[in-house]
Amino acid sequence: xxxxxxxxxxxxxFRVRFRGYAREQVDDEMTAxxxxxxxxxxxxxxxxxxxxxxxxxxxxxxxxxDAVLRQYQELAQRAEKMQAELDQLRPDPxxxxxxxxxxxxxxRMIENAEQEANLIRRAAIEQSEQLRERAxxxxxxxxxxxxxxxxxxxxxxxxxxxxxxxxVQQAVEQSQLLLKEIQxxxxxxxxxxxxxxxxxxxxxxxxxxxVSSEFEQPVDV
Numbered sequence: 001x002x003x004x005x006x007x008x009x010x011x012x013x014f015r016v017r018f019r020g021y022a023r024e025q026v027d028d029e030m031t032a033x034x035x036x037x038x039x040x041x042x043x044x045x046x047x048x049x050x051x052x053x054x055x056x057x058x059x060x061x062x063x064x065x066d067a068v069l070r071q072y073q074e075l076a077q078r079a080e081k082m083q084a085e086l087d088q089l090r091p092d093p094x095x096x097x098x099x100x101x102x103x104x105x106x107x108r109m110i111e112n113a114e115q116e117a118n119l120i121r122r123a124a125i126e127q128s129e130q131l132r133e134r135a136x137x138x139x140x141x142x143x144x145x146x147x148x149x150x151x152x153x154x155x156x157x158x159x160x161x162x163x164x165x166x167x168v169q170q171a172v173e174q175s176q177l178l179l180k181e182i183q184x185x186x187x188x189x190x191x192x193x194x195x196x197x198x199x200x201x202x203x204x205x206x207x208x209x210x211v212s213s214e215f216e217q218p219v220d221v
Contacts, residue, residue: 029174033167040160047153054149058142065135072128079121083114 033171040163044160047156051149051153054146058146061139061142065139068131068135075124075128082117
């Protein structure tokens with residue numbers, strides 16, 4: 001990735017040639033480019049960490065929801081089991097008239113127990129339903145938050161890529177302008193040297209080797 005590759009580079013320090021560039025200016029510019037790319041990369045890493053944290057929270061919320069649903073199912077099964085046991089204990093209606101006082105007392109105890117079991121079952125169902133609704137609401141909120149974060153991450157990536165491309169393009173353009181200026185100075189010096197050589201050849205020393213070709217290589221940004 002362009003941002004990863006460029007941001008990990010050390011600040012570029014150019015060698016100084018004959019009739020070279022303003023070293024401090026170019027070095028400062030390239031150092032600023034490196035620092036800006038590193039800051040962009042740090043922002044992207046922070047956003048990625050936040051997405052990872054939200055994903056973990058979402059998974060935990062799903063686990064909590066599943067646990068609530070399992071608890072609801074267990075309570076419903078217990079209520080059904082209690083109801084089945086009470087149905088077995090309830091005497092035959094045709095035989096109630098022949099029950100003794102002790103049997104009638106037992107019947108009242110069973111009816112009271114049945115009413116209490118129904119209350120417990122309704123309370124358990126209501127509580128489980130509330131927990132289930134709460135878990136689903138939390139899950140919905142987490143999903144929306146993750147989606148928003150993913151959209152924000154995509155915007156950050158697009159913006160960072162655009163900024164990195166702009167920074168690199170600026171560096172390339174500045175390097176090309178610098179190279180052009182050096183070549184123009186080389187040409188001017190050569191022209192001046194040639195004029196002096198034509199006017200007084202014995203007074204002009206041998207020309208320096210042409211160094212313009214040393215600057216024709218593209219500048220690595």
